[in-house]
Amino acid sequence: MLTFQKLASVTHGDVLQFVQQHPVIHLLTDSRKLSQPAGTVFFAVTGKYNDGHNYLAALYKQGVRQFIVEKAQDRRGFDYSKLYPEANLLLVKDSLLALQQLAAWHRAQFKIPVIGITGSNGKTIVKEWLAQLLSPDELVVKSPRSYNSQLGVPLSVWQLNSNHTLGIFEAGISLPGEMEKLQPIIQPTIGIFTNIGTAHDEGFTSRQQKVQEKLKLFKDADVLIYCTDYELLHEQVRKQKIKSFTWSRHQEADITITATTTAGHKTIVVYTYRGEKQRLALPFTDEASVENALHCLAVLLYREVPFAEIQDRLDKLHPVAMRLEMKEAINGCYLIDDTYNNDLAGLAIALDLLANQPQRGKRTIILSDLLESGLSEDALYSQVALLISNRDVDKVIGIGPTISQHQLEFSGIAEFYHNTADFLEQFNPDDFRNELILVKGARVFEFERIVHAFQQKVHGTVLEVNLDALVHNLNFYRSKLAPDTKLMVMVKAFAYGSGSFEVANLLQFHRVDYLAVAYADEGVMLRENGITLPVMVMNPSPDSFAKLRQHNLEPEIYSLELLQQYIKDLPDTTTRHRIHLKLDTGMHRLGFTPEDFDALFPLLQQHPQIQVVSTFTHLAGADEALHNDFSQLQISNFRTMAEEVETRLNYKVIKHVLNSAGIVRFPEHQLDMVRLGIGLYGVEATGSEQEALKPASTLKTTVSQVKTIVKGETVGYSRKGIADEDKTIATIAIGYADGYDRRFSNGAGQVIINGKRCPIIGNVCMDMCMVDVTGLQVKAGDEAIVFGPKLTLTDMATRIGTIPYELLTNVSSRVKRIFFSE
Numbered sequence: 001m002l003t004f005q006k007l008a009s010v011t012h013g014d015v016l017q018f019v020q021q022h023p024v025i026h027l028l029t030d031s032r033k034l035s036q037p038a039g040t041v042f043f044a045v046t047g048k049y050n051d052g053h054n055y056l057a058a059l060y061k062q063g064v065r066q067f068i069v070e071k072a073q074d075r076r077g078f079d080y081s082k083l084y085p086e087a088n089l090l091l092v093k094d095s096l097l098a099l100q101q102l103a104a105w106h107r108a109q110f111k112i113p114v115i116g117i118t119g120s121n122g123k124t125i126v127k128e129w130l131a132q133l134l135s136p137d138e139l140v141v142k143s144p145r146s147y148n149s150q151l152g153v154p155l156s157v158w159q160l161n162s163n164h165t166l167g168i169f170e171a172g173i174s175l176p177g178e179m180e181k182l183q184p185i186i187q188p189t190i191g192i193f194t195n196i197g198t199a200h201d202e203g204f205t206s207r208q209q210k211v212q213e214k215l216k217l218f219k220d221a222d223v224l225i226y227c228t229d230y231e232l233l234h235e236q237v238r239k240q241k242i243k244s245f246t247w248s249r250h251q252e253a254d255i256t257i258t259a260t261t262t263a264g265h266k267t268i269v270v271y272t273y274r275g276e277k278q279r280l281a282l283p284f285t286d287e288a289s290v291e292n293a294l295h296c297l298a299v300l301l302y303r304e305v306p307f308a309e310i311q312d313r314l315d316k317l318h319p320v321a322m323r324l325e326m327k328e329a330i331n332g333c334y335l336i337d338d339t340y341n342n343d344l345a346g347l348a349i350a351l352d353l354l355a356n357q358p359q360r361g362k363r364t365i366i367l368s369d370l371l372e373s374g375l376s377e378d379a380l381y382s383q384v385a386l387l388i389s390n391r392d393v394d395k396v397i398g399i400g401p402t403i404s405q406h407q408l409e410f411s412g413i414a415e416f417y418h419n420t421a422d423f424l425e426q427f428n429p430d431d432f433r434n435e436l437i438l439v440k441g442a443r444v445f446e447f448e449r450i451v452h453a454f455q456q457k458v459h460g461t462v463l464e465v466n467l468d469a470l471v472h473n474l475n476f477y478r479s480k481l482a483p484d485t486k487l488m489v490m491v492k493a494f495a496y497g498s499g500s501f502e503v504a505n506l507l508q509f510h511r512v513d514y515l516a517v518a519y520a521d522e523g524v525m526l527r528e529n530g531i532t533l534p535v536m537v538m539n540p541s542p543d544s545f546a547k548l549r550q551h552n553l554e555p556e557i558y559s560l561e562l563l564q565q566y567i568k569d570l571p572d573t574t575t576r577h578r579i580h581l582k583l584d585t586g587m588h589r590l591g592f593t594p595e596d597f598d599a600l601f602p603l604l605q606q607h608p609q610i611q612v613v614s615t616f617t618h619l620a621g622a623d624e625a626l627h628n629d630f631s632q633l634q635i636s637n638f639r640t641m642a643e644e645v646e647t648r649l650n651y652k653v654i655k656h657v658l659n660s661a662g663i664v665r666f667p668e669h670q671l672d673m674v675r676l677g678i679g680l681y682g683v684e685a686t687g688s689e690q691e692a693l694k695p696a697s698t699l700k701t702t703v704s705q706v707k708t709i710v711k712g713e714t715v716g717y718s719r720k721g722i723a724d725e726d727k728t729i730a731t732i733a734i735g736y737a738d739g740y741d742r743r744f745s746n747g748a749g750q751v752i753i754n755g756k757r758c759p760i761i762g763n764v765c766m767d768m769c770m771v772d773v774t775g776l777q778v779k780a781g782d783e784a785i786v787f788g789p790k791l792t793l794t795d796m797a798t799r800i801g802t803i804p805y806e807l808l809t810n811v812s813s814r815v816k817r818i819f820f821s822e
């Protein structure tokens with residue numbers, strides 16, 4: 001265990017106060033992201049706009065007991081040790097530096113290969129792709145999104161644990177001196193320098209200085225992988241005699257690209273490696289993706305992945321959506337949402353993508369001032385105008401004072417606004433029809449507001465998942481756990497309908513201990529998307545055992561037959577295979593009973609390569625107080641049986657029994673781990689603490705048409721909806737094929753339109769249904785909320801005699817999921 005004293009020595013700090021040891025699990029710098037107070041160390045970082053010391057009191061109140069501070073007293077001169085008598089306090093000169101030192105120390109504990117990536121563009125994509133490409137062989141830990149800053153890198157590296165066999169981290173800098181700090185944290189063994197563009201030029205005296213600074217990341221690396229066609233980079237690498245593995249289109253290199261041609265949606269690359277000519281098809285055509293893929297190819301060749309395998313893996317690459325998202329928008333338009341950064345190289349990449357989309361009518365670009373170019377304004381905007389005019393753009397909308405000043409540079413149709421608010425004020429949706437619109441702005445311009453304006457009237461049905469609510473709910477359950485109780489989260493059934501990969505990614509970032517899915521394929525999907533947490537598979541079929549082993553997924557074994565089949569399928573090696581034993585204590589679904597034990601344990605003993613990691617049971621009625629006695633009986637039976645499991649195996653296993661309702665109802669029986677399910681998604685199954693949770697999902701649709709009918713007319717199939725008076729009826733775009741249960745027909749269901757609850761009239765149809773909106777102001781295009789914070793799942797489920805679980809998991813896969821965070 002990492003003690004507080006060790007923390008002090010790693011960060012060269014002075015212990016101001018030590019009360020008792022606490023686990024050091026979460027490193028926190030943003031008080032809003034507090035998740036598990038008991039294992040948290042808060043670093044009070046002082047930034048330009050914010051001072052972490054202002055949040056000590058609030059965090060202390062929430063249970064945080066370990067603080068790294070830069071001063072011993074608050075602004076009023078009161079000693080922190082007096083204010084926070086139960087807290088361990090460590091005084092350092094610079095909290096951010098302390099965080100970095102701790103991360104560097106943590107990194108040094110692992111002797112695994114680590115790929116470090118820097119460069120002006122493509123870092124995140126290369127990182128994500130490499131993680132995909134190498135995951136068949138490795139358990140990869142990587143930076144989340146583009147966590148590549150002075151703060152992001154230490155938090156990324158902190159995720160490293162003893163399961164990982166490979167790390168992939170990106171590093172970005174904007175000033176000299178920054179890379180020296182990131183280098184010991186990442187300590188890459190393999191380096192990748194993607195390219196050099198104009199991003200952050202303004203922070204450096206010259207492009208050459210920028211390259212030199214970035215190269216500092218690789219001072220101890222075994223090898224640097226890069227493209228020698230970047231001359232400045234190539235020159236520096238040679239000067240510094242850094243050991244390299246290179247590719248090039250124009251000169252001698254380890255990998256020489258001799259031809260790239262486009263064929264439909266693919267790019268065919270011909271290259272020579274070790275004197276042999278090879279051919280490769282990449283599943284995209286834009287230049288940036290091809291460059292990124294060639295970096296990945298170099299890594300695969302360097303790691304000696306066989307040629308045949310390389311093509312196979314590249315075929316499965318999927319685009320990384322985090323930067324450039326294409327979304328359906330109003331009036332048949334599509335948006336490319338690149339409200340991420342706005343420098344010249346990034347603009348070129350985005351324009352490339354715009355140009356490469358299948359023709360969808362006109363092409364429009366909405367562009368903010370460019371920042372961080374390092375060029376004079378005149379030179380910059382003439383370059384921008386040139387780039388755009390080379391790319392078949394039909395209309396330019398410039399937003400910002402500087403781009404407006406240079407409007408004469410832009411030929412063709414162009415309009416300019418001083419700022420985002422001006423544009424939005426004059427925004428008329430009817431001006432945009434069947435266009436492909438690239439929205440590209442520097443962050444300060446808040447172009448997300450523009451994206452939102454274009455999306456507001458999206459027709460169709462969406463399930464919006466509020467990621468902040470998921471984190472809130474996770475924290476609520478964590479606050480109920482003892483510090484060393486582990487947390488398994490159930491992401492079966494597409495994470496209860498909410499999107500398994502996205503939810504799992506969030507959970508991985510928030511460091512839950514385990515995930516569980518129902519089927520092998522669900523687990524494989526998680527692995528293919530970079531989820532490295534241990535995953536339990538609850539319904540493994542015998543024909544999936546090989547797949548489980550291949551992807552490091554851990555089966556639940558619930559019967560002797562299944563165990564026998566599992567054993568039959570085991571490869572003849574001494575590799576350890578982790579399984580979970582399910583015990584039946586009264587649910588009578590799956591699981592061993594004590595009668596099975598005499599056959600079970602000898603079988604396990606004969607196969608010592610099988611390691612039982614955990615044993616568990618499931619409560620049949622934890623959500624209802626009515627069944628408390630039965631639940632208690634199940635728990636006590638389980639304790640006895642689990643004890644016997646440990647005695648007979650002669651080693652400790654993780655024991656767990658509580659689901660979401662159980663965590664609330666039987667906190668004294670947490671044992672070693674709990675299994676959180678529906679609670680994460682905002683439904684508190686016992687009902688007693690619903691107030692503390694935030695509903696995470698909102699199912700929404702839109703009004704397609706509004707009409708009036710007179711008394712006596714009927715609505716919908718079988719003429720079930722009878723107008724007992726003159727009525728106004730709205731047809732909404734959701735039906736049973738979207739997962740809107742047919743039992744909501746004829747008034748059983750309600751939706752909220754413009755803040756008012758409106759009953760369903762007539763039968764729910766396949767793709768739509770009708771709502772009584774008599775007396776309300778409703779028009780086509782208005783939003784209808786089917787369930788959400790104000791129309792709860794529990795309410796809606798009760799109305800048709802079912803449970804929230806069913807409503808959530810029924811939302812069909814054709815309904816688009818949108819994830820947002822406030």
Ligand SMILES: *Cc1c(COP(=O)(O)O)cnc(C)c1O
Nearest residue numbers: 490618659660661675676677678
């Ligand atoms: C689904 C499931 C859970 C989670 O149940 P919730 O009621 O959603 O919390 C826990 N354990 C097992 C075995 C499950 O199948």
